[in-house]
Amino acid sequence: MENRPPIPPYSSSSGQPPLSDSDSRTWAVITHLSAIPGSFVVIGSVIAPLIIWQIQKERSEFVNFHGKEAVNFNITMALAAAVCFVLFLILVGIFLIWIVGAVWLIFTVIAAIKASNGEYYRYPISFRFIR
Numbered sequence: 001m002e003n004r005p006p007i008p009p010y011s012s013s014s015g016q017p018p019l020s021d022s023d024s025r026t027w028a029v030i031t032h033l034s035a036i037p038g039s040f041v042v043i044g045s046v047i048a049p050l051i052i053w054q055i056q057k058e059r060s061e062f063v064n065f066h067g068k069e070a071v072n073f074n075i076t077m078a079l080a081a082a083v084c085f086v087l088f089l090i091l092v093g094i095f096l097i098w099i100v101g102a103v104w105l106i107f108t109v110i111a112a113i114k115a116s117n118g119e120y121y122r123y124p125i126s127f128r129f130i131r
């Protein structure tokens with residue numbers, strides 16, 4: 001038996017029923033991991049988490065929290081990748097893009113694991129564009 005604190009219920013103003021604890025964790029994980037397929041296009045890693053967050057944020061405070069975190073982090077990483085592409089001109093970007101990619105992937109997986117465990121996780125390297 002797991003010793004995990006329950007995710008508090010959330011009252012929805014959209015008329016949809018709130019998500020169960022299990023569904024909240026599942027949608028939070030999907031929100032984080034949905035950025036991976038979109039990463040092949042720089043802005044694509046922001047679009048999928050943004051769409052999932054917008055659809056599910058009214059049904060769970062847990063998904064709302066993780067959705068904002070995922071969107072903020074992916075915007076931050078997209079900006080870092082854009083800077084790396086500009087720095088390709090002086091060859092520094094070639095090395096930096098690999099570091100940005102590794103950091104992005106590692107922190108995305110950590111966030112998904114934390115969400116799966118029912119924990120609230122804040123990315124350590126993220127600008128808070130959405131509060």
